[in-house]
Amino acid sequence: MGFLEMLRRSLSLRKVPSFRRFSAETTERKDITERKEWEIKQKEIESKIPIEKRSVSRGLALNRFEKDFLIYPEYSETDDAEKIKDRVRKIDSELRAALLLESMDKAGTLTSSVMATLLKNGIYGTFVPKEFGGENLCHKDLACIHEAIGQDLSTFLNVYNAQLATNLLVFYGSPEHRAKYLPKIASFQCKPAICMHDDLENETLASFTTSVVKGELNGTKVNVINGKNANLFLILAKNKFSHMDKPNHSWYLLDSSELGHGKVDVVDRHETHGLKALNISKLKFSNISLTHSKELCSAESTKEISAEILSSNQIYHGAAVCGFIKKLLVEITEYANRKVVGNHRLGENMTVQKAIAELGMNLFVLESIVYYLAGLLDENLILATDIENSIVARNVHRTLRQALLTIIDTIGILSTEQGFPYEQRIRDVNTYLSLCLPEFVHMKNIAIPTIESWITNTKYQNVMFKPNIVKKLIFGDSRSKDPKLQHYIAEHAHPSLAESCTRLEQTMFRFDGALTNICDMSGKRMVKEPASLWNIATVVENNFAMMACIARANRSYCIGLRNADLEITMANTYCMKANEQSKEICEEIWNNLLLSTRNREIDIGKAMLEAGGYCIEIPIEKNW
């Protein structure tokens, strides 16, 4: 079993800490006992707050509605909004000009003009706390800035790498680490790199070769972004002391100026066909002396940090992908409008219009979710964002896949021709998707915490002890009941969105009943049933996205934003499609035969893997 797979399992099965906020507060790093006490205290506070106020997705899954979540978060002062818009406009235009000057594909790294733009606009200081020389912008501001730099995904991932390291230092680093490195990251004196993946041949957690033995680090790390240029390394290594039986894993901070007699070599550069400026390298660490002071955190927090790296902060990925897709849409629409086919523009072709509409809809949903989450975090309205992060990640996947299809449908053969920007976009999207966690992992991260919360909050009883048959005879099952309105969500929104609000409520009602059935029929086995998990994750995602889209369209129409009527149309269209999909899924969950058949679909994959390919005989084969 690979290390990644182990980590994914651990992510999916354990409860991810609820407080996932990246705010200005810098807490002193607590030792183990203090941190545990703090966690216990937080859990006590948390348990007093109703679930629908702690987490939007969990509340919707439990058929509980909190009307504050229907208000789309915004800047309270117009000046704040204008300030960030001006800043973003400047970054966008300067970065656009810098990207045109020199191709990063040929350079193989971020060009000097792009770096100059990032440094001139203080991008690296935007996520560093103020007391360490940064600006510590709020989530909405950061989302806007990431959208501007996301027009090129290599640039975004380089900046995001530094942001990730900053967050780890803020939450897990000691005061000395923070005071030493955070100002340097803000001023770009420090270029961090995160070294998590061990050599590909030794992927199991237990057989990590990168280890600290008698205070010396040796090993190899692969897939290190910006490894070649980095001077601060965050390394995950095995820590085996002679007096301990079981090896521990810890995260270490390694400054390149404090290597002593050891060295860090760039063994190899991973030549990706897209995102060439990302500089993904294989690093070898030899004889580097590490002391306890270089430990970023204790061994207990190792998995937490790994979870942070793999699956948190997805709103910034979402924002960057929004920026990328918006730029792509400008290019595609310009091409479609300028190309003449017969007596019309290519843009009048129905296929092209449909492809662009699909991409536009996906972008609308992703953008709504990203800024919704960012705003709620800024206003401290939600506490848990683990499920929401995975929802954003799934939407990012979906939007980027749709982008590939739209490019191919619209541009055609030119999309693969060198010299045109489209083939670079395809390569970049392909590489970006391969760097992300697979969608299946995010699906589990959505489904399993939802089920856990649902069972805890509804006080679900073991089906073996429930008098189900009698109950069903007397009350009927909830499938046969028409979804009744309980929360009257439509009263809180504009009348144009009344249908969509009703659909959301109906989905919430049906899902609550469907979860009962799935727990009754599958029990704990459901965590191994891919179709069940997919169904649950899809409905949770649809609910959350519907909420975000309705809130956004409501706000836009009420305050009279430009093209607000189009937003209403898009929100209504999305809600209708999502509602129909959720309705079908709930029907499938109720239909046990269909669900179990769907769950056995992976057997087909297993058969092909065992056979080494497609194992069905050709249609013309004879048996005698």
Next chain:
Amino acid sequence: MHIEAQFRRIPEEDRNKKTFHAAIAVFMSGRNVHQRGYVEFLNTALKYLKKYDVHKDLDTYKALLNVFPKGPLIPTNQMQKIFMHYPLQQNCCVRILDEMEWNNVIPDKEVFDIVVNIFGSWTFATRKVRRQLYWMPKLKYSNKYLDRRLVENKNLDDIELARIALKMMSRDPGTTFSYAKALPKPENDLEATEEAQKAQEMLHSQWIVSAQSPLQRKLIERLPEGSCLYVDGPKFVWVMSHKVKYVVLSADAWPGIKDEFVEKKDVFDFSDVAKTLHTDDLNDDPNVHQQKEMTILGLAVLENNNQNVAAAWVNHLTAKNPRMSELRVLIRIVEDNFVKKLYEDELRAADEDNE
């Protein structure tokens, strides 16, 4: 000093936002403890808004509303709420808000707060500002073809305005806009020195902003032999409060354009299904430029609408549409000051008589 004199005494060249606000400040500083006379002042100030060119400035309206005293005008009992409390003052406030609405100035929350602090929550004047705050933002972008943020409160020059107007009018999203200058030839090419040529260019070069799409270029290529192109204008279009004159390059209506109201199409008649369902109808249909009366092949805004500049525009288009050199072009421009020139003799005679 009489109220009107405060505004009238400022010479025209000094009439601006600063002096207008100074007049308001003078009134406010000279107020007595009873705070009388503000209705007369405000009614007078409203008359001078346009003359001071502050009729579109939100800050000015806020300054005017701040002249009202805060507190004494708020109704305190039911009878005052039922009957219009301080009707003269409320009407004056409504006149100010009407002026704001007429000049398309959208109030913000601060305006609402000011009016509520003056008159209370549900009075005649407050209802007016509530309605304004509800409807005006909703109707702000009712013109889908123009993003008014590009125009309002901006000092746009004629070239920028021309581009915005052409973009607003061009319904083909593939339209490209180009900027050119019409350079007149020196009278005597051989004798003109380089400096003289440059000086003449500076004095007489006329700008042209042209709009043409790839589809229009294709239509020009497909025009039959012997076709005639027409340059008509100037027609005018309003970009918010700015008037922009433009000219149109057109050809005769494309043959085969059917009047859809004349032809009967029975959508549910499947008798000819093999023919009707499989036609490549998109390519047969006329495009947006092929109108019933004419085929529109380009738009432009000229600095000065005269024959020479129109000819320069035709030359500019010919660079990208070589087919135009084979076609006849008829320029039918009504020159600027055409009417004045037409009656020049009569006007001169009238002036001489007066003298």
